[in-house]
Ligand SMILES: O=P(O)(O)O[C@H]1O[C@H](CO)[C@@H](O)[C@H]1O
């Protein structure tokens with residue numbers, strides 16, 4: 503596992519002591535340095551009102567997911583898994599002053615909700631990356647733990663994303679900036695994906711694959727569903743699209759992975775996407791699985807995360 507402390511390089515016959523540079527979180531915005539104060543509006547945090555370094559400087563793992571309740575449950579679960587002292591009911595929402603996002607901190611783990619879809623997670627990521635930068639965090643790993651629709655997989659399978667692709671199966675994210683389209687790569691960290699797959703093999707009953715994840719801008723028509731309020735295509739056309747997606751290596755469909763991958767990559771954050779599949783889209787569109795089964799499915803990426811984090815922290819040694 504990766505060392506958490508600075509790595510000392512002993513150089514024989516040399517008085518100097520070198521440290522390998524930590525991978526710090528970058529922001530790619532020259533305007534930020536000249537700002538006297540930075541207000542992270544949707545978190546209800548700011549550089550003048552909060553000491554971000556003392557609040558967040560020790561963060562090494564950030565897990566994000568759509569729902570506030572899921573991310574609270576994950577924080578409580580991690581609190582127990584890491585054997586931290588105190589009551590899990592005392593874990594407070596750091597963003598309680600706003601109802602846009604929820605944020606919980608347990609030791610070196612930050613758990614944050616991002617809502618649904620690219621615009622929602624993108625706003626959250628702008629503020630999260632600035633928060634990690636202001637807090638002078640280093641060696642941070644960011645993981646989205648979510649749900650998705652499977653493409654030719656048994657429901658409940660966990661998919662670790664190889665490439666995050668758009669609706670045309672391209673590994674890129676397009677953002678319109680000042681009326682022009684900017685295209686950014688969605689490449690994720692291949693070593694991290696392999697490390698997570700290895701962790702999955704060490705956990706019983708956690709069916710896991712690596713595959714491409716398609717990110718769409720809609721849950722219904724945008725994912726080829728026949729059960730929305732609008733539908734402009736036939737069942738055969740839907741299945742043809744899913745077959746093409748499958749041929750392009752797509753194993754699951756969700757709504758945030760491309761922008762998540764693109765933003766993390768540019769800012770020097772090692773990132774992964776781990777989503778459980780709730781259904782097989784070749785079999786249907788409605789999520790009709792009983793609630794308790796869905797709850798158990800949602801816990802699968804969390805179990806994988808706990809194993810991964812504990813392994814990285816050397817808690818199994
Ligand atoms: O389960 P989460 O992480 O919210 O993500 C998935 O679920 C939502 C749709 O139900 C979309 O946001 C999709 O990406």
Ligand SMILES: O=c1cc[nH]c(=O)[nH]1
Nearest residue numbers: 649650651755756757
């Ligand atoms: O089919 C699904 C299930 C969860 N999330 C999605 O985006 N699609």
